[in-house]
Amino acid sequence: MLTLAIIKPDAVKNRLTGKILAHLEADGFVVRAARLVKLTVAEAESFYEVHRARPFFRPLVTFMTSGPALALALERDDAVMRLRDVIGATDPAEAKPGTVRKLYAESKERNAIHASDSPENAAREVGFFFAERELRGL
């Protein structure tokens, strides 16, 4: 099963990409596709469409377009729920010790990593970044 992660602009800028990837690989995830992307405003608005009415939508789009981010299609069994466990709560102040956000996130907005929240959204979000031929593996 695949899920989508995005190592966000704060973590890429702070050179935490390698540490976060190592953390995920150590937890059993396999990288099936990866691309460094600088999202446009239109792309970020479309990706976060479900949050359009929320007060944090505009700052979220501004942040997500502020620099390069690393989109990852990650595979393992129970990938969606497992990735959410390993990254921890949205707000690093509430994340459990040892989770990616507890270790590397700056704040609820600059929270280092995104993960799909359901199998349906994982399929949509993987498709947002990657074409079928990029997911075929070896």
Ligand code: CMP
């Ligand atoms: P992410 O998993 O990328 O999905 C939506 C993002 O909105 C979330 O991570 C946070 O970075 C950001 N965000 C900012 N403020 C809030 C908030 N009050 N509640 C939820 N998400 C927020």
